[in-house]
Amino acid sequence: MPHLLLIDDDQAILPQQVRAAFSGPTHTVEIACSGAAGLAKFAARTPDAVLLDLRLPDQSGLDVYMKIRSIDRRVPVVFVTMTQGADNAIEAMKLGAFDYLFKPVDLKQLQQVVSDAFVVSAKMREPAIVADTTDDPPVDGALVGNCSLMREVYKSIGRVSAQNVPVLISGESGTGKELVARAIYQHSDRNEGPFLALNCAAIPEQLLESELFGHEKGAFTGADRRRIGKFEQVNGGTLFLDEIGDMPLGLQAKMLRVIQEQQFERVGGNETIRTDVRLIAATHRDLKTWSNDGRYRADLYYRLSVFMIELPALRDRENDLELLVRHFVKRMNPELAREIRHIDSQTLEILRAYNWPGNIRELQSVLKQAMLHSSGDVLLPSFLPKLDAIEESSNHDTDNASSVNFEKIIASLLRPDAADIYDIVHRQLDLILLKQVLDFTDGNQHQAAKILGISRQTLRVRMRELGLSVTQSVEQNEAADV
Template sequence: MARILLIDDDPTVIPAQVRHTFAEPECEVEIAEDGETGIARIRARAPDVVLLDLRLPDQSGLEVHEKIRAIDARIPVIFVTTAKTSDTAIEAMKHGAFDYLTKPLDLARLRAAVGEALDVARRMRSPVVLGDPSDSPEIDGAMIGGVPAMLDIYKAIGRVAAQDVTVLVTGESGTGKELVARAIYQHSARAKAPFMALNCAAIPEALLESELFGHERGAFTGADRRRIGKFEQCSGGTILLDEIGDMPVALQAKILRVLQEQSFERVGGNDTIRTDVRIIASTHRDLRARAAEGKFRSDLYYRLGVFAIHVPPLRERLDDLPMLARHYARRFGRELGRDVREVAPDTLARLRQHAWPGNIRELQSVIKQALLAARGSTLLPAFLPPLTPPERDESASGATASRNGADLEVLVRSAFEAGGDDVYGEIHRQVDRLVLTLALDSTSGNQREAARMLGISRQTMRAKLRALGIHVGHSVESDEGN
């Protein structure tokens, strides 16, 4: 359950809107009507996100913000202001506020801002456990493995975390590069400061520069206010530039300057902005080869590669597979209401035969699907989904359909063997559980988008999730207006 603290002296309208937008059981909303009450509640129990009015009866919102940062600079603070061109709110952004919204609140923007803030808070606070977290299967951020290559990664993290140098993390997609970056952050001197991750491949080139460096009002069409970029907003903390190999060449020169001088200009501005950030970069691409092709600046490559950590693909550390499979079976079993404690030896044998092109991310998906079909406390081979990638020709498509039918038959037969007087209903519940979980996986936890894709209402989806006991650890609502 996400905890949101609203500090606002409005007794009715704003609290009602926030409680309506972030309803239980997904969220818990607390209200404080003045700054001192809000600070006291933060000291007693840190919230995940703070919504803070700029004008409070006992002190200004800026003063409260400074006190919050002194308590824990990792708490995302979203300012709420009546002025649409508030220099005060922009000043707060320069000092580390996460975002600011104007009254009357646009609920779509509110959902989007709080959703992003919750994701940032999770990345900062979720502990990255190195090794074997078998005693704590519910841990989300776990780098599991005991093969020599993984032990070398743990040692490298220990050597570089405290050094405040740039780190380049390489490896195929799905290997856990972000976990390495978060582990470096959490073991560094900046662990109490903000951590932000930005996927350079997921943001259009036209917007990426503004996201990183900010822009001045009027810098381009639609720039109706000054924007504070991530490098300014995260000063004192750590930034992960994920998939930096896909960053446009034109932006790479500005990144190089930040690395060398810790300074930059906003888009459309002439003032030099000073910052103090540690950069961790990650990529699945071969930067040396891209530099040779002219697609990546060689000087930036050498600057990023001061200290490099390579994360091996899953197929190169299959000895870790039993530990990984057991961990995810127990962790996801808790989420999906399955009391699975063991993975059968023949199940592990089948898993070892797979090439795992999607690495850890693919293994997690396979384990989830197997749990949905599982009966009893042991994960058997019959519960596994097809592990062979589908072929493109018609005969292979027919074979894939046959395998999928066989997989569905396993689920139905398992329900018959379990007995009871509501087998039909149980089969439907298992199908619902599978479909809802896969829909949420495909939309990264966005319940509104998953409901739209399935052709059901948001309320129906919530009711089904509650009835099935499916807990969504992170839910982001889509912002249709932006």
């Protein structure tokens, strides 16, 4: 039987509301009219939840709250007050309060918040469903996983790290390709040299060439001084080029030369510069198919793929999800000022049922959102953000987009608590359509907008909303109108 303690000097309205909302025999309610009386009742019989007024006749509600936490920090505390300012609410939540209600209290809201507090309190007193099985401190950037596919990845890292050859890491977005690149670097003979990472898809073509190879003063408008590129900066070390499949064809020939001969010229310069760089590249694309189709230089693909490592998607990693959840929760506890030590079994079931289109990166985001909404030391299902039911959207590489079955997607979304189906389905359709059209035009937004029959401004706005990027610069796209 859940036991609620109300600490409030108002002896009229709120006690009546509480007794009406949580009447016996299913609940018990105890009332104290001062901070001292409330603390005495708390010490005598630990409640399942506390309703605490911020302003009490003998002391501050925040002071009472801190004393309650020193006795038993597992008990959820909900503040209630007449004060409408934001500062007190923010301070209370920062200190770990379960929730914050303003007087006059809405009865339905009161019932919902306190009922949720009872659930959290009960879960925190249950034996741990899932607990950490290792005392190793969580390391930011560590590779985590024990499944057979990840064990093969570890073996591959061991085989190639000491070899001075290019490595191509493939896998869906968010699978941890940069972590693998860093592991190769750390276990190589170059681990005392520099390591630099560059995302080829995030930089326009003209700027990407300058980032990689540098430029001379006056090489182009705005080049007011010489710039040293990454291949010079990382001399003697390792350069990681993420999303190398998005590198424009014009740059691929220059990239081939630097891999073969370890030499290049800066943009706008004639001086040949020699370098000693180990190249590790990554892509979410099928570069072999692209090279066969003429969309990627076959000779560059063969140079890059001397040794290949394929990273599995999170949904294919057998029982690793539970291990990853524990690892990230433990790692993010200090960062988010939380003390979550256990994962509820239902929470794990929900996470296992999801298809994780964004892989590890998405899992980290979901856990961070859940922890920010959490209270206590158990991660409950109610803390999780809403997870899309669109399993077919798991493949962000829309080269296979034609296989998406929208009838199945819509059917999976049709349920009593469904909402925003129109936006969800149209977002998925736009993601597929815009990605394929932009691939067809090699990133030319002007041509893509013309094919789609929309303005370039509309296209750019929608691309930002969907998180799409191309390697061609805005200036190049605008030049197409001239």
